[in-house]
Amino acid sequence: MDELRSLCEVPTLGDTSNKYQQVNGSLPTRTPNTDQLTRNQNYTFQIQANLAKLSLLLDTTSDLLALEELQTYLTTILHPPYSLLPAEQYFQEDDSKGEPTRDQTAWHPFHRACEKALMLLCSSLSHTPSPPAERPKIAIAAITYTDPADPWTSPTSYHLSTAIRSSNQGLSSAQTLTAILTTTIKPLFKSPLTPAGRPPQRESTNKGAALQTPTWPRELPQAITLLSYITAHLSTDTLESAWPLLIPPLLSIHDGTNPKHKISASNLLSALLPKLSDGLLVRTGLAAVLRDALMPDLILLPPLTPTRCSIPLLQATYKVLRTLARISTTDNRPQAEQLDAIFRNGIVRGFTFAGENARIAEELMRQICALVADMGVYAARHLGDLVQIFGTVLGDPFVVLAQDLLDATLDAVEAVIGVCWVRICGYVPEMLKAITSCYGAVCGGGEAKGEVEVADRLKKITSILRAVMAAEKREVEMAELEENIAKVDGRLTGLFVSG
Numbered sequence: 001m002d003e004l005r006s007l008c009e010v011p012t013l014g015d016t017s018n019k020y021q022q023v024n025g026s027l028p029t030r031t032p033n034t035d036q037l038t039r040n041q042n043y044t045f046q047i048q049a050n051l052a053k054l055s056l057l058l059d060t061t062s063d064l065l066a067l068e069e070l071q072t073y074l075t076t077i078l079h080p081p082y083s084l085l086p087a088e089q090y091f092q093e094d095d096s097k098g099e100p101t102r103d104q105t106a107w108h109p110f111h112r113a114c115e116k117a118l119m120l121l122c123s124s125l126s127h128t129p130s131p132p133a134e135r136p137k138i139a140i141a142a143i144t145y146t147d148p149a150d151p152w153t154s155p156t157s158y159h160l161s162t163a164i165r166s167s168n169q170g171l172s173s174a175q176t177l178t179a180i181l182t183t184t185i186k187p188l189f190k191s192p193l194t195p196a197g198r199p200p201q202r203e204s205t206n207k208g209a210a211l212q213t214p215t216w217p218r219e220l221p222q223a224i225t226l227l228s229y230i231t232a233h234l235s236t237d238t239l240e241s242a243w244p245l246l247i248p249p250l251l252s253i254h255d256g257t258n259p260k261h262k263i264s265a266s267n268l269l270s271a272l273l274p275k276l277s278d279g280l281l282v283r284t285g286l287a288a289v290l291r292d293a294l295m296p297d298l299i300l301l302p303p304l305t306p307t308r309c310s311i312p313l314l315q316a317t318y319k320v321l322r323t324l325a326r327i328s329t330t331d332n333r334p335q336a337e338q339l340d341a342i343f344r345n346g347i348v349r350g351f352t353f354a355g356e357n358a359r360i361a362e363e364l365m366r367q368i369c370a371l372v373a374d375m376g377v378y379a380a381r382h383l384g385d386l387v388q389i390f391g392t393v394l395g396d397p398f399v400v401l402a403q404d405l406l407d408a409t410l411d412a413v414e415a416v417i418g419v420c421w422v423r424i425c426g427y428v429p430e431m432l433k434a435i436t437s438c439y440g441a442v443c444g445g446g447e448a449k450g451e452v453e454v455a456d457r458l459k460k461i462t463s464i465l466r467a468v469m470a471a472e473k474r475e476v477e478m479a480e481l482e483e484n485i486a487k488v489d490g491r492l493t494g495l496f497v498s499g
Helices: 002-007 017-024 034-060 062-066 068-077 104-127 132-143 155-167 174-188 207-211 223-233 236-254 259-275 280-284 286-299 307-327 332-354 358-394 403-420 424-443 449-471 475-488 490-496
Strands: none
Touching (some): 034 068, 034 104, 068 104, 104 155, 132 223, 174 223, 174 236, 223 259, 259 307, 286 332, 307 332, 332 358, 358 403, 358 424, 403 424, 403 449, 449 475, 449 490, 475 490
C-alpha cells in the first residue's frame, strides 16, 4: 500500500508561471526554451518510470486496482501540459510568418505515458467501476482524448479512450456531462449573460476585461474538446436546462483573440443551436446576443487579418449565422431580414474591403451560393449588388489565372439566376457585359481544357438568360443585344451559338 502511494505521487514540473499570474493578474508571455523542454521531458520520463513500476505492482497485486487513489492519480497525470502547446496565435501575425510550428516530437514521451495511464485506468475501471462522485473526473480524462486533431492525442490513446467510454456508459451520461459543465467548465469562464442565462440590460463598462488573457488555455487546455463532446452527446431535453452552462463558455472562447478558438467556438455553436428546443432562442433573447457577438467576424479580412485565419473563420461564421437565422424564427420575412444583414455586412463589405484577394473573393462567392439558396426569392432585392460584384470579378482580364475563383463565381452566377430569374431581366445587359468580357479573356488564352470548360459554362449561362428573356416575352430585345455585341467583337459570336 505504501509502495502504491509513493508511485502515485505526481512529480512537480517546476513551472513558476502561476506565481507570476498571481502577482500580475494575467498570464505571462510564453516563450518555449531549452530549459523548459528539459523540465517537461524529465517530468514525463519520471511519470513513465512510475507507471512501469506501478504496472508491475498491479500485475502481482490485482486488488490494488480497486483503490480510489489509483484512479485519482491516473486522471491527474492525463491532464495535457500547457507548456508543450504551441505559442498563442493572434490576428496581428502576418501571413509570411506562417502557422506557429508545433514540435510533435516533444509530445512523444507524453503520448507514451498517456497510453500506459489509459491502459491502467481501463483495467482499474473494469475491476471496480468508479463511484458517482469521482465519475466526472474520470470522464474528463477519457474525453480529453476524443479528438485526434489535438496534439496530446495519439492514435493509441484515442482508441483507448473509446474503449473506456464504451465499457463505462456512465461516463457519457447526461448527469456526468452536466456535472463537468457545472464543476469544471463554468468556474473557468466569465459569463456575458446574467445568472438566469439572459442577456445583460446594458454593456459592461469594464472594457479592460476584454484585454485580459484568458486563463482557461492554461488551466484546461482540453476545454474545447470537452465542450465539443458534451454538445454532441447531450439530448435536446437535457439542453433545455443545461444550455446556460454551454453558451457562456462558448461566447467567452469566441471573444478571445486566438482565431483558432474563435473558429472552434463558432463551429460548436453551429452544432449546438439546432439541438435547442423550438422558441428557446427568442424566449430568452439569446438570438440577439449571438448575432451581436458573431456579426463582427464577417469583416475580419485581409490585410488586418491573415488570409490563413480569415478564410476558415469566414466559413465558420457564415455557417453559424445562417443556422441562427434558420432556427430563430419560422416566419420567412424575419428570416430574410437576418440573411439581408449577413449579406450587407459580410458579402458587400467583404468585396469592398478585400475583394482584390482572390482566395477571399472565392470564399465569398461560395457563401453567396449558400445565402441565395436560404433567401430564395428574397435575394432578388440584392441583384444590383450581386451583378456589380459579378461584373467586377468576371470583367478582370486576369481572372482566367485564378481558376478556383472563376469556377466559384460561375457557380454563384448560376445560383443567382436559378433563384432570381423572375427579376433578372432588368439586369441582363450588365450580366452580358460581364459574361462577354470573361469569354473574350478565355478565348484569348488558347484552347486549354479548363478554358474550354469555362467557355462552355459561359455559353450555358447565356442560353439560360435567353430563355428567361423569352419567358418574359423579351426575346427580340435579347436578340438585339446579342447582335450588337457580335458586331463589336466577332470573337464573341461563338458565345451565342446554341448547343
